[in-house]
Amino acid sequence: MLPVVVIHGGAGHVPRDRSDMSISGVCSAARAAYGILRGGGNSMDAVVEAVIQMENNPTFNAGCGSVLNVKGEVEMDALVMDGKTLASGAVSAVRNIANPIQLARLVMDKTTHACLTAEGASQFARAMGVPEVPLQSLITEYARMRWQKNLAHDANPVESQMGKMGTVGAVAVDREGNIACATSTGGLLNKMEGRVGDTPCIGSGSYADNNIGAVSTTGHGEAIMKVTLARLILFHMEQGQSVEAASDLGLAFMKSRVNGLGGVVTVDPQGHWAARFSSLQMAWAAAQKDTLHYGLYTGEHFTQSIDVPNPH
Numbered sequence: 001m002l003p004v005v006v007i008h009g010g011a012g013h014v015p016r017d018r019s020d021m022s023i024s025g026v027c028s029a030a031r032a033a034y035g036i037l038r039g040g041g042n043s044m045d046a047v048v049e050a051v052i053q054m055e056n057n058p059t060f061n062a063g064c065g066s067v068l069n070v071k072g073e074v075e076m077d078a079l080v081m082d083g084k085t086l087a088s089g090a091v092s093a094v095r096n097i098a099n100p101i102q103l104a105r106l107v108m109d110k111t112t113h114a115c116l117t118a119e120g121a122s123q124f125a126r127a128m129g130v131p132e133v134p135l136q137s138l139i140t141e142y143a144r145m146r147w148q149k150n151l152a153h154d155a156n157p158v159e160s161q162m163g164k165m166g167t168v169g170a171v172a173v174d175r176e177g178n179i180a181c182a183t184s185t186g187g188l189l190n191k192m193e194g195r196v197g198d199t200p201c202i203g204s205g206s207y208a209d210n211n212i213g214a215v216s217t218t219g220h221g222e223a224i225m226k227v228t229l230a231r232l233i234l235f236h237m238e239q240g241q242s243v244e245a246a247s248d249l250g251l252a253f254m255k256s257r258v259n260g261l262g263g264v265v266t267v268d269p270q271g272h273w274a275a276r277f278s279s280l281q282m283a284w285a286a287a288q289k290d291t292l293h294y295g296l297y298t299g300e301h302f303t304q305s306i307d308v309p310n311p312h
């Protein structure tokens with residue numbers, strides 16, 4: 001069953017004209033991550049590579065393409081976790097960086113801390129030689145249009161949040177049985193300056209433990225934090241539930257208890273995997289045994305050989 005990688009491109013509602021781009025984005029990321037695993041690479045390198053690809057893809061709400069805060073600026077959150085040691089690294093409210101997931105990994109590898117935020121994170125990035133990029137290079141026309149639309153008096157903030165949630169994440173198990181996860185986001189549209197969501201919070205935005213499995217989450221961050229969704233799902237797995245049942249139990253609890261919608265990708269140490277969501281859609285892809293799996297709507301599950309070019 002090993003190795004395996006599972007990717008999401010955010011829970012929410014993907015407008016029809018953007019759905020092909022979302023599917024091809026998650027499939028490319030899954031293919032790249034699986035290439036690393038198939039070549040004997042480790043799960044941490046695989047999930048970070050997958051997330052970098054999606055941060056660089058303007059289709060997703062992470063890196064370039066991030067949604068804008070109320071001031072029209074980009075502030076991003078990211079987290080990585082290593083299931084072997086339970087080491088983790090996160091950054092929150094970072095600006096002017098193309099790949100927050102790389103900075104999160106540097107926090108894990110090069111500091112004794114678990115999370116750096118805002119200006120302190122920028123200073124650390126400079127010290128590590130991570131190049132600064134202009135704010136404008138992270139802002140797409142689409143993100144600006146949605147920001148402006150949402151400032152209008154008659155805007156429906158709930159509806160537009162669900163319009164594009166687009167956070168990205170990946171979980172993987174490598175040949176050695178080591179498990180890792182990575183999640184990255186621009187957060188919620190028109191959020192307050194300084195708002196930190198679930199993504200950089202261990203146990204909410206993701207969690208990985210070689211003994212249990214890993215989960216990367218997406219959806220309404222405040223709801224995800226209330227139920228610590230990633231760890232909740234792993235708790236159900238510890239109690240003997242399958243990856244699929246545990247994911248559904250966690251998402252159902254979040255819906256019934258705090259009225260929150262979202263989605264997850266989940267793996268266990270044997271390589272069983274699931275991509276589940278309570279939102280209308282979630283672009284997802286998985287790669288295992290040289291087969292690419294992907295879907296967007298509830299119940300959708302397409303497969304093809306990993307060596308055949310992207311479906312869209």
Ligand SMILES: NC(=O)C[C@H](N)C(=O)O
Pocket residue numbers: 010011061164165166167185186187188197198199217218219220221222224
């Ligand atoms: N798109 C998302 O998944 C949003 C993210 N969970 C946040 O609230 O920051």
